[in-house]
Amino acid sequence: MxxxxxxxxxxxxxxxxxxxxxxxxxxxxxxxxxxxxxxxxxxxxxxxxxxxxxxxxxxxxxxxxxxxxxxxxxxxxxxxxxxxxxxxxxxxxxxxxxxxxxxxxxxxxxxxxxxxxxxxxxxxxxxxxxxxxxxxxxxxxxxxxxxxxxxxxxxxxxxxxxxxxxxxxxxxxxxxxxxxxxxxxxxxxxxxxxxxxxxxxxxxxxxxxxxxxxxxxxxxxxxxxxxxxxxxxxxxxxxxxxxxxxxxxxxxxxxxxxxxxxxxxxxxxxxxxxxxxxxxxxxxxxxxxxxxxxxxxxxxxxxxxxxxxxxxxxxxxxxxxxxxxxxxxxxxxxxxxxxxxxxxxxPESAQGAYLEQDANDVEGRPSFTRTLWYAIRETKKIGWVKTSGAAPTTAKWAKWLEKAEDAAIRGDWRWDAVRQKDATVGESDSVPQAEAAFKDTATEHAPAVQVPMQDRIDTE
Structure with a gap:
């Protein structure tokens, strides 16, 4: 050995x-x-x-x-x-x-x-x-x-x-x-x-x-x-x-x-x-x-x-x-x-859309509504929102979208989108679903068309 x-x-x-x-x-x-x-x-x-x-x-x-x-x-x-x-x-x-x-x-x-x-x-x-x-x-x-x-x-x-x-x-x-x-x-x-x-x-x-x-x-x-x-x-x-x-x-x-x-x-x-x-x-x-x-x-x-x-x-x-x-x-x-x-x-005002500016203000917290408003403010149109299903297809959301479009057209960049959504739709992004159990609010909280799970598609 x-x-x-x-x-x-x-x-x-x-x-x-x-x-x-x-x-x-x-x-x-x-x-x-x-x-x-x-x-x-x-x-x-x-x-x-x-x-x-x-x-x-x-x-x-x-x-x-x-x-x-x-x-x-x-x-x-x-x-x-x-x-x-x-x-x-x-x-x-x-x-x-x-x-x-x-x-x-x-x-x-x-x-x-x-x-x-x-x-x-x-x-x-x-x-x-x-x-x-x-x-x-x-x-x-x-x-x-x-x-x-x-x-x-x-x-x-x-x-x-x-x-x-x-x-x-x-x-x-x-x-x-x-x-x-x-x-x-x-x-x-x-x-x-x-x-x-x-x-x-x-x-x-x-x-x-x-x-x-x-x-x-x-x-x-x-x-x-x-x-x-x-x-x-x-x-x-x-x-x-x-x-x-x-x-x-x-x-x-x-x-x-x-x-x-x-x-x-x-x-x-x-x-x-x-x-x-x-x-x-x-x-x-x-x-x-x-x-x-x-x-x-x-x-x-x-x-x-x-x-x-x-x-x-x-x-x-x-x-x-x-x-x-x-x-x-x-x-x-x-x-x-x-x-x-x-x-x-x-725009400088939208560069920190994913960051929290003020925890005590709904307008200062990152949310889907605020970012959606930034996109509407930039395009000054809401037709694409309805076409892609980016927002719920309810009468309340349609009313909010019209308000958002009007604010974008007149150049009101400081429009309080989240507060207006809360007032129009009646439910805030921060309110848990359990607190709103007395009524069906599911249709008010999700986009009409969801984006599928992120995946890489190789088409053969």
């Missing part, structure tokens, strides 16, 4: 053998699953290289849309209502970071857009009176802005977008050229070249074949999965209302986005499609070839020389750690959103 606590030396044996190093090639699936869709949106996914857990890309089907999160998204002027927030606007203003009853206002526009040409209103239009509770502002339809020609991309944007646009008719959001994932792809590519040269210098034919097959598999599967995110856009020059949007979370936070209809269609009201370069049937054939190559390479990796097993194993350990670390970074580092510019213009 040896006195050493750990084994020393290496096993010298002729013939084939299976070692544990091959498992390192397929470990790290959880981190790679988070990166798979983002990684395959760049042409660098086709570089021949070793990647941790390549089986993540070997799927029988591909996502048809970008991931979404649950939220109530409604157009202030156009009345469009959807129950999910698209992927890219959630990068611009992540709703996961919002605190309960928080309030935000953003202005989003195209970075290189021409200034809108406003048609002067006619005397007939000036005399028109638009209903205050309407969800669509007719004046914007008749004397609003005209659709402008598509913005011109800068030279840098054209270089970044090259090879990413499948359909020139739709706007695309490409991956950043120097994103962390692209940098890792380049590092892995050069690392694979270094390992291959080292295998040649050490006359390890098994390692050469193993590195070649696993690199070829990554290139084939990367090409089969290569895609581009396409956004919806307007195809005609008809006049449309403004595209302002209100977003409500399950926790009672609100975001008001000021934008034109083109931005709203691209980011909020439309769908984010995944446009693939390879059709479904060829994709499945390529994935089958990649699967066979991966299985062969795993067997070969276990039969490399001892020094190559150390080198390849160490490379996989480093890459696994790097991909895990990249998963902690902000998603803005991965996508090129340079076509848009956004500004946080939240």
């Amino acid at each position: 040896t006195n050493s606590w750990f084994p020393s030396g290496k096993e010298v044996r002729d013939g084939w053998r299976l070692d544990i190093v091959s498992l390192l090639a397929v470990i790290g699936e959880s981190a790679m699953a988070d990166h798979s869709q983002t990684m395959t949106s760049s042409w660098m996914c086709m570089l021949p290289r070793i990647i941790p857990a390549p089986q993540v890309l070997l799927k029988s089907s591909r996502p048809s849309r970008m991931p979404q999160v649950n939220a109530a998204v409604v157009g202030v002027h156009n009345g469009v209502y959807v129950q999910s927030l698209n992927f890219f606007p959630n990068i611009i203003h992540p709703i996961e970071n919002l605190k309960p009853f928080e309030f935000k206002v953003f202005v989003i526009k195209h970075r290189n857009a021409s200034p809108p040409v406003v048609t002067p209103p006619t005397p007939a239009n000036k005399q028109r009176q638009v209903s205050a509770s309407s969800s669509i502002e007719t004046s914007h339809l008749e004397s609003g802005t005209t659709l402008q020609p598509r913005r011109r991309d800068t030279l840098r944007a054209r270089i970044t977008h090259r090879g990413t646009n499948v359909d020139d008719k739709k706007p695309h959001v490409p991956a950043r050229f120097w994103s962390p994932l692209n940098c890792l792809s380049l590092i892995s590519f050069f690392l694979t070249i270094g390992l291959f040269i080292w295998a040649i210098l050490t006359h390890d034919g098994t390692a050469c074949v193993a590195l070649f097959t696993i690199s070829l598999a990554s290139s084939i599967v990367g090409y089969a999965s290569y895609w581009s995110p396409a956004l919806m856009n307007r195809n005609n020059n008809s006049k449309v209302p403004l595209g302002d949007v209100v977003i409500r979370t399950r926790e009672g936070a609100f975001i008001v986005v000021r934008c034109d209809e083109e931005v709203a269609r691209e980011l909020y009201n439309g769908t984010e499609e995944c446009q693939y370069y390879v059709d479904t049937d060829p994709y499945r054939v390529l994935v089958g070839i990649g699967t066979c190559l991966l299985m062969i390479s795993v067997v070969l990796l276990g039969n490399c020389d001892f020094q190559m097993q150390i080198s390849i194993g160490a490379s996989y350990i480093v890459l696994n750690g790097a991909y895990w670390g990249v998963a902690l970074m902000n998603k803005r580092r991965f996508w090129d959103l340079s076509s848009y510019e956004w500004t946080d213009v939240t």
